[in-house]
Amino acid sequence: MVVLLSKRRRFVLLVLAAFSLRLCFGEDRITFSTPIKDSETLLCKSGIFRFGFFTPVNSTTRLRYVGIWYDKIPIQTVVWVANKDTPINDTSGVISISDDGNLVVTDGRNRLVWSTNVTVPVAPNDTCAQLMDTGNLRLQDNRNKGEILWESFKHPYNSMLPRMNLRTDPRTGENLTLTSWRSYVDPSTGSYTVGLVSFPFPELLVWKNNVPKWRSGPWNGQVFIGLPEMDTLLNIDGFNLLNDNQGTVTLTYANDSFMYHFNLDPDGVIYQRDWSTSMNAWRIGARFPSTFCDAYSRCGPYGSCHTRGDPPCKCVKGFVPRNNTEWNARNWTNGCVRRAPLRCERQSNVSSNGGGGRGGKGDGFLKLQKMKVPVNAERSLANEQACPKVCLDNCSCTAYAYDRGIGCMLWSGSLVDMQSFLGSGTDLYVRLAHSELKSHSKRAIIITAPVVGVAFVAAVCVLLACQKFKRRPELEKDRSAELLFKRMEALTSGNESASNQVKLKELPLFDFQVLAASTDNFSLRNKLGQGGFGPVYKGKLQEGQEIAVKRLSRSSGQGLEELMNEVVVISKLQHRNLVKLLGCCIEGEERLLVYEYMPKKSLDAYLFDPSKQKILDWKTRFNIMEGICRGLLYLHRDSRLKIIHRDLKASNILLDENLNPKISDFGLARVFRANEDEANTRRVVGTYGYMSPEYAMEGLFSKKSDVFSLGVILLEIISGRRNSHKEENNLNLLAYAWKLWNEGEAASLADPIVFGECFAKEITKCVQTGLLCVQEVASDRPNVSTVIGMLTTENTNLPEPKQPAFIAKRGVSDAESSDQSSQKASVNDVSLTAVTGR
CATH class of the missing domain: 2.90.10.10 (Bulb-type lectin domain)
Structure with a gap:
C-alpha cells in the first residue's frame, strides 16, 4: 500500500x-x-x-x-x-x-x-x-x-515592430495606423494617432482627436524631407515606402533585431527604442516631434519657426503679424499677412473698381534656404527650369520648391507649417511683390565692399605666413598626396564609372610602411585569399583596428582601372550593408586598398560548404537576403550616386561577426547619371551564372541586370546550391527552381538543413520572389524596392513569374567565372571577362 x-x-x-x-x-x-x-x-x-x-x-x-x-x-x-x-x-x-x-x-x-x-x-x-x-x-x-x-x-495599436507596416489604401478603405494609450498605466484608446496620407505626396502625420499635431514633410523616394536629420537613421533601419501612385502607400522597416520598435506614447510623441543589454534599458534613438518648432503650424500662416530664435516665430520677409498685440504676447497662431499685394491682386482690385491697365512691375520670388516645406503641396509636371515660370504664370500660386526625388511642388493660398532648419532642408521660393524684393542701397555696398576687401587681404597674409613656417617634409608629403590624387583622377577620368562629383581628397591616404607593418610585411600567414587584383591580407593597425588590405600585384597588367574605379565609387558610399573602404595607398609601384575586416569572410564560404551550412539557419538566411536587398537598394536609389554593381554574387557578399551581409567589390561598378537608366558596353564584365541575358549577349546593363544577379543569389541562399551546380536531368539551379515552381513544390527547393513546415509558406514566397528577379525579359523584373516589399510584408498576392533565363546562350563564348577554389578572402576577387557585344 x-x-x-x-x-x-x-x-x-x-x-x-x-x-x-x-x-x-x-x-x-x-x-x-x-x-x-x-x-x-x-x-x-x-x-x-x-x-x-x-x-x-x-x-x-x-x-x-x-x-x-x-x-x-x-x-x-x-x-x-x-x-x-x-x-x-x-x-x-x-x-x-x-x-x-x-x-x-x-x-x-x-x-x-x-x-x-x-x-x-x-x-x-x-x-x-x-x-x-x-x-x-x-x-x-x-x-x-x-x-x-x-x-x-x-x-496595430501603439507600437510598430520590424516587418510591420503602416498603410493607407483609399480603394479598399484599409488604414493601418498607430494609436496611443490613454495614459502610461491605462491601455485604453488614447487621443493620438499616427498614420500615412497619400495625396498629393506621401507624408507621415500625428493627429490629436483628428487634428494635425505634427507632420514629416513629403517622401521624396529616400526620406521624408521634413526630417533633415533622418537620412542616416532611415538607411540604417531599412525604411522603405511603397507608393503605387494610385493612393495606396505602405511604410515598412526591418531591423536585424526584434528588440527594437517605434512607439506612439500617450503624449503624442513617436519614440524609436532599442534594447541595450549593457545599460539594461531601452535606448531612445529618435523622437518626433523633438523640438518646439516641430509642432504643426506653430507660427501660423506665413510664419517660420526657428529652433534657436528668440522669439522662435518670425514672419517671412514681406509679411507682418496679423495681430501685433497677440504676436508680441507670443501667441503666433494667427500668423502673418502680406505687406504689399501681389500684381494679380492689384490688377484684380483695379478691375473691380472699374479701372484698367496692367501697370506695375511683376512679382518675384524670395529664396528661403533649408526649409521644411509647407503643408498641402500640389504636384506639377514641370522640370526644374520651368517650375518658377509655372508658378509665376498662375495668379493663385504663392510659392514653389523643387526636389529631385519629388519634382516641382507648388502652393496655393496661405503657407502653413514652415520651419527653418540648421542642417539640410529644401529651398523654398515664396512669391512677393516687386517692391519687397529691392536690393541693398548703393551706399551700403560702397561701405561694405572696402571692409570685406581689407578682411580678405588680411586673411590671405595670415595664411601665407603660416605656410612659410610649415615643416618642409610635411609640405613635400602634401604635394606628394596631391600628385597621387591627381594621378588617380587622371586614371579614372576616362573610365565609364568616373564621377566628377566625387572628391577623392576626402579619402584617407595610408603610408605603405604602415600597411606593411600591420600585415607583418604581407606574410603568408596573414594572407586571406587571392583575388582578381592580387592577394588580400589581414592586418592590424597600431591602435588595434583590424583591416583587410587588397594589394595590386605588380605583375598584373589587369585591374588598375578597376581598382581606381573602386576608390571613386565606394569612397562616397555609407550603408550598413556595404563594406566600408577605409583608405588607400599609392607609393611608387604599390597600389593598395584598405577595408574594414570581415571576420566571417564571404557568404559562399558558408553557403556551399557542407560543414558550415548548418550555421546559416532559415532566419539567418532570410536576414542575409533582406540585407543584400537593402544594400542594393541604397546603390540603386538611396545613395548620392546611382550605381550599378555589375558583379553581384555570393563571393562578393561579406559577413560581419553577426552574420550581417555587406556587398563588396565595386571595381566593376558603373555610376549612372540621374536621368540615365540603361547603358551599353562592348566590354562585358562579371561572372557567368550571375549575368543577365541582355548583358551577356548585348552588353546592355541597368538596375534590372543587378536584379537578375540578386535573384540568382536569393535562390542560392534558399537552396544552398550554386547556380552552376547541375540538378536532376542536368538542370541548373534556375531551371530546377522553375521546374519545382510549375509542379507546385517550390518549398522543396530549400536546403534540407533549414526546411521546416512552419517555414514552408515563407520559403515558397522567397522562391517566387527569386524567380521574378531572374525572368528573361528585363522589364518583367521588379525593382529592388519592390523585392524588399515582397520579402518583408505579408502580401501573398505576388505576380506569377515568367520563364527564367536559365538556357545558356551559345552565341557568346563562355565567360570565365573567377570563383577561386578557395574562397577565403575577406575582400573577394573581382571577376573579369572580355566579351564583344553586338
Missing part, C-alpha cells in the same frame, strides 16, 4: 512538473482543445515575445488586459493590446478558439470580451492562433497550408 501511494505521488508530481513547465515556457499556439487561462501564456519559439493576460505596471487597478509584450527584460513593454477598452475585473479570463473558429477572450461568466471577429470558412478545430517570432499573432487555417485568417500586424 505504501509503495502504491509512493508511485501515485511520484505520478502526481511528474504531472505537476510538466504543467509548471508549460506555465513557465508556454506553447506558441492556441487550438480549439488547448485554451489558456489568466495564469498561462504563449511564448514564441525565439523567446522574444509573450502573449497572455497582464496588468500595466504601476496601475492602481487590477484590471486584466490581453496583449503581447517583450519577455525576459525587466521593464514591462507591451506592444499590442486586444481588449484595450474592455478589460476584465478579475483573473477569471480565458483565451480560446470559439465554436465559430475565431480567437476570443471571455470572462469568468463566459461573456465575450474580445474577438478576432472574422468569417471562418472551416470548422473550429481546423483553426489555431500562433505567436510568431516577429511578435505577430496569427489566426490560421490549419487545413490550407496555414492560410492567415487574421493577424495582429493588420490591427
Whole structure:
C-alpha cells in the first residue's frame, strides 16, 4: 500500500512538473482543445515575445488586459493590446478558439470580451492562433497550408515592430495606423494617432482627436524631407515606402533585431527604442516631434519657426503679424499677412473698381534656404527650369520648391507649417511683390565692399605666413598626396564609372610602411585569399583596428582601372550593408586598398560548404537576403550616386561577426547619371551564372541586370546550391527552381538543413520572389524596392513569374567565372571577362 501511494505521488508530481513547465515556457499556439487561462501564456519559439493576460505596471487597478509584450527584460513593454477598452475585473479570463473558429477572450461568466471577429470558412478545430517570432499573432487555417485568417500586424495599436507596416489604401478603405494609450498605466484608446496620407505626396502625420499635431514633410523616394536629420537613421533601419501612385502607400522597416520598435506614447510623441543589454534599458534613438518648432503650424500662416530664435516665430520677409498685440504676447497662431499685394491682386482690385491697365512691375520670388516645406503641396509636371515660370504664370500660386526625388511642388493660398532648419532642408521660393524684393542701397555696398576687401587681404597674409613656417617634409608629403590624387583622377577620368562629383581628397591616404607593418610585411600567414587584383591580407593597425588590405600585384597588367574605379565609387558610399573602404595607398609601384575586416569572410564560404551550412539557419538566411536587398537598394536609389554593381554574387557578399551581409567589390561598378537608366558596353564584365541575358549577349546593363544577379543569389541562399551546380536531368539551379515552381513544390527547393513546415509558406514566397528577379525579359523584373516589399510584408498576392533565363546562350563564348577554389578572402576577387557585344 505504501509503495502504491509512493508511485501515485511520484505520478502526481511528474504531472505537476510538466504543467509548471508549460506555465513557465508556454506553447506558441492556441487550438480549439488547448485554451489558456489568466495564469498561462504563449511564448514564441525565439523567446522574444509573450502573449497572455497582464496588468500595466504601476496601475492602481487590477484590471486584466490581453496583449503581447517583450519577455525576459525587466521593464514591462507591451506592444499590442486586444481588449484595450474592455478589460476584465478579475483573473477569471480565458483565451480560446470559439465554436465559430475565431480567437476570443471571455470572462469568468463566459461573456465575450474580445474577438478576432472574422468569417471562418472551416470548422473550429481546423483553426489555431500562433505567436510568431516577429511578435505577430496569427489566426490560421490549419487545413490550407496555414492560410492567415487574421493577424495582429493588420490591427496595430501603439507600437510598430520590424516587418510591420503602416498603410493607407483609399480603394479598399484599409488604414493601418498607430494609436496611443490613454495614459502610461491605462491601455485604453488614447487621443493620438499616427498614420500615412497619400495625396498629393506621401507624408507621415500625428493627429490629436483628428487634428494635425505634427507632420514629416513629403517622401521624396529616400526620406521624408521634413526630417533633415533622418537620412542616416532611415538607411540604417531599412525604411522603405511603397507608393503605387494610385493612393495606396505602405511604410515598412526591418531591423536585424526584434528588440527594437517605434512607439506612439500617450503624449503624442513617436519614440524609436532599442534594447541595450549593457545599460539594461531601452535606448531612445529618435523622437518626433523633438523640438518646439516641430509642432504643426506653430507660427501660423506665413510664419517660420526657428529652433534657436528668440522669439522662435518670425514672419517671412514681406509679411507682418496679423495681430501685433497677440504676436508680441507670443501667441503666433494667427500668423502673418502680406505687406504689399501681389500684381494679380492689384490688377484684380483695379478691375473691380472699374479701372484698367496692367501697370506695375511683376512679382518675384524670395529664396528661403533649408526649409521644411509647407503643408498641402500640389504636384506639377514641370522640370526644374520651368517650375518658377509655372508658378509665376498662375495668379493663385504663392510659392514653389523643387526636389529631385519629388519634382516641382507648388502652393496655393496661405503657407502653413514652415520651419527653418540648421542642417539640410529644401529651398523654398515664396512669391512677393516687386517692391519687397529691392536690393541693398548703393551706399551700403560702397561701405561694405572696402571692409570685406581689407578682411580678405588680411586673411590671405595670415595664411601665407603660416605656410612659410610649415615643416618642409610635411609640405613635400602634401604635394606628394596631391600628385597621387591627381594621378588617380587622371586614371579614372576616362573610365565609364568616373564621377566628377566625387572628391577623392576626402579619402584617407595610408603610408605603405604602415600597411606593411600591420600585415607583418604581407606574410603568408596573414594572407586571406587571392583575388582578381592580387592577394588580400589581414592586418592590424597600431591602435588595434583590424583591416583587410587588397594589394595590386605588380605583375598584373589587369585591374588598375578597376581598382581606381573602386576608390571613386565606394569612397562616397555609407550603408550598413556595404563594406566600408577605409583608405588607400599609392607609393611608387604599390597600389593598395584598405577595408574594414570581415571576420566571417564571404557568404559562399558558408553557403556551399557542407560543414558550415548548418550555421546559416532559415532566419539567418532570410536576414542575409533582406540585407543584400537593402544594400542594393541604397546603390540603386538611396545613395548620392546611382550605381550599378555589375558583379553581384555570393563571393562578393561579406559577413560581419553577426552574420550581417555587406556587398563588396565595386571595381566593376558603373555610376549612372540621374536621368540615365540603361547603358551599353562592348566590354562585358562579371561572372557567368550571375549575368543577365541582355548583358551577356548585348552588353546592355541597368538596375534590372543587378536584379537578375540578386535573384540568382536569393535562390542560392534558399537552396544552398550554386547556380552552376547541375540538378536532376542536368538542370541548373534556375531551371530546377522553375521546374519545382510549375509542379507546385517550390518549398522543396530549400536546403534540407533549414526546411521546416512552419517555414514552408515563407520559403515558397522567397522562391517566387527569386524567380521574378531572374525572368528573361528585363522589364518583367521588379525593382529592388519592390523585392524588399515582397520579402518583408505579408502580401501573398505576388505576380506569377515568367520563364527564367536559365538556357545558356551559345552565341557568346563562355565567360570565365573567377570563383577561386578557395574562397577565403575577406575582400573577394573581382571577376573579369572580355566579351564583344553586338
